[in-house]
Amino acid sequence: MEDRGSPGIPNGWYAVGWSKDLGVGDVQRIRYFENDMVLFRTRSGVARVLDAYCPHLGAHLAEGGRVQGESVRCPFHGWEYDGKSGECAKIPYCARIPAKARVRAWDVCELNHMIFVWHHAEGKAPSWEVPAATQYGDADWSPVRTFEIEVPVHIQDMAENNLDPVHFEYVHKMSGTPDTEISFEKDGRVLNAVSYSTQETPVGTFDMQLLRETWGLGLGTVESSGIPGVGLFMFTSTSPIDRNTTVSRWALTTTNNSVDIAGEEWMDNITKGVYDDMRIWTNKVHRAEPVFCEADALLVEFRKWAKQFYSPVA
Ligand code: FES
Numbered sequence: 001m002e003d004r005g006s007p008g009i010p011n012g013w014y015a016v017g018w019s020k021d022l023g024v025g026d027v028q029r030i031r032y033f034e035n036d037m038v039l040f041r042t043r044s045g046v047a048r049v050l051d052a053y054c055p056h057l058g059a060h061l062a063e064g065g066r067v068q069g070e071s072v073r074c075p076f077h078g079w080e081y082d083g084k085s086g087e088c089a090k091i092p093y094c095a096r097i098p099a100k101a102r103v104r105a106w107d108v109c110e111l112n113h114m115i116f117v118w119h120h121a122e123g124k125a126p127s128w129e130v131p132a133a134t135q136y137g138d139a140d141w142s143p144v145r146t147f148e149i150e151v152p153v154h155i156q157d158m159a160e161n162n163l164d165p166v167h168f169e170y171v172h173k174m175s176g177t178p179d180t181e182i183s184f185e186k187d188g189r190v191l192n193a194v195s196y197s198t199q200e201t202p203v204g205t206f207d208m209q210l211l212r213e214t215w216g217l218g219l220g221t222v223e224s225s226g227i228p229g230v231g232l233f234m235f236t237s238t239s240p241i242d243r244n245t246t247v248s249r250w251a252l253t254t255t256n257n258s259v260d261i262a263g264e265e266w267m268d269n270i271t272k273g274v275y276d277d278m279r280i281w282t283n284k285v286h287r288a289e290p291v292f293c294e295a296d297a298l299l300v301e302f303r304k305w306a307k308q309f310y311s312p313v314a
Pocket residue numbers: 054055056057058059074075076077078079
């Protein structure tokens with residue numbers, strides 16, 4: 001793999017797919033955290049993730065594998081692996097199952113229209129839960145609009161954008177640098193940022209606030225407020241495929257009263273914005289020891305905060 005100076009894979013919850021794309025009995029090949037995995041939905045409707053390669057002769061469980069009840073069946077000789085434990089539950093042609101016939105079962109949860117997997121470099125169990133966004137399923141909010149993009153950049157460099165107010169002027173052509181304040185919650189694990197700006201919208205000019213709540217380097221919410229009675233919200237999950245490749249998924253919704261005007265504009269602007277960043281991300285290296293100037297205080301804070309999500313290097 002090309003060395004762009006990227007750090008390892010941070011610990012946390014990361015989306016590995018959209019709920020709508022995984023029907024009962026579906027089996028998908030996925031790759032995250034530099035691991036090949038199989039994602040499937042059991043007959044009872046639960047999403048499961050196992051390591052991809054069968055301990056028998058090494059077939060990829062997603063390449064022709066089938067859901068059998070709560071298990072996935074290997075395409076090569078039919079061994080069945082339980083989605084919850086990863087243990088081999090059945091060998092169709094042999095009564096005794098070897099103790100080593102098991103694959104790694106990943107912790108999975110499903111909410112906010114996405115399926116999440118917990119990654120921890122030392123194999124530790126989840127220490128927090130994915131926050132549920134109350135806007136989804138609320139009758140006052142519009143059906144969700146989804147957006148997904150894969151970017152050849154380390155996840156931390158993508159997340160860093162959030163606390164980089166200066167780049168909004170240079171990359172996103174905003175007039176001036178927005179005032180941004182930050183605060184921390186949950187023992188410093190959750191980072192909240194709010195930026196203030198005056199925005200011209202189709203329904204007038206308003207003093208707007210852009211609130212971002214960030215749960216680890218992978219999960220976040222973005223809320224725009226300032227237009228009376230209008231709500232704009234999105235939940236995002238950014239997931240590392242490997243050290244240089246990241247996929248970001250966004251689920252956007254607005255209050256129904258504004259979906260035709262402000263909502264459409266906001267959704268378009270926010271999804272277009274990511275393409276402005278693309279040329280920078282695709283071509284940059286990761287600077288573990290950046291040269292900062294005095295006015296880069298927020299970037300310094302971000303780097304300090306980000307450190308807690310990495311396991312010590314072995
Ligand atoms: S390789 Fe999976 S059952 Fe043989």
